[in-house]
Amino acid sequence: MGDEVRVLAFAGSLRAGSYNRALLRAAQELTPEGMRIEIFDIGEVPLYNSDVEAAGDPPAVAAFKQAIAAADGLLIATPEYNHGVPGVMKNAIDWASRPPQGAPLGRKPVGIIGASPGQTGSARGQSQLRQAFEFTNSYCMPQPEILVFRAHEKFDADGNLTDAATREYLAGYLAALRDWISVFTSR
Template identity: 75%
Template sequence: MSEAAAVRVLGLAGSLRQGSYNRALLRAAQGMTPPGMALEAFDLIDVPLYNGDVEAQGDPPGVKALKEAIAAADAVLFVTPEYNHGVPGVMKNAVDWASRPPRSAPLGAKPVGIIGASPGATGSARGQSQLRQAFEFTNSYCMPQPEILVFRAHEKFDPEGRLTDEPTAKYLRAYLEAFMAWTVRLRSPTPTR
């Protein structure tokens, strides 16, 4: 991540497909960050399924890299699809690994945001809701508003995965500005009385 950025954000797309709308949404976000924010994408392809027996032997390389990237970031942006009315296994698996070990996990006390895209009419609302519940357990500070629910995503991206819908781009810019402010506010020391 850029050393010059005031706020360093790690972006995780919850789909492994190269042509996924959520990967495209993350790329779009990377191209419209506000001044002072750097957004780096981390690919979850090398993060194996969570297994306590594997964890007991030490984190696999992909998990170690994920945890280090989260720890180095000021905040994490989760870009999630919705599969069968819920958060996809890829995204939940990343959260499960990053929630370990308890009380010293990299997601603990970390500002997080959730956005998502779907060809459906609800724009990943159920998947985002389930992910938000997981962050209650990880003690992550999930930004409550605004929300980005990109519905009918196939109409908002071109065949090369570029965001072409200007209202969606406008909402995404506003979201990123709010997420930067959220992160800065949570990172700032609490004033004494």
């Protein structure tokens, strides 16, 4: 396949014990050959404000945009809050979509995953993210999907993904994401 596919990953939860942060750590453990995953913490990205943007990107925003631009693709793990994408996730995407021409999200391949204690495994949150990425002209991988439901039963107290079937499915998802990203990058 050639060079290694570089993936920037971030979670839409700021909670230290977040299942979605744990899912990204599991993804790093299960990364297939030919792929490298770097996790970025969006916790320092301030609320989007066009007045602040006009004065120049704050350091956390500049670092986030630079990390996206340097990556071949993205892996996003989103929880679902009140049937939707968390505000912190949408805020980070809003910053990364600026300015509209030349934004780091433009034409970037994206994989979306999520974990939730509920039965739908973040399906609504993932759907809303897909809508946001239509505007940014990002390329969301359509299939396979990974919706980790009843996450509290699949991770141990230390945040390790212990469910064998979920680990196997995540490994397959990552291989598909590597191939998806490779379609859009020159190797």
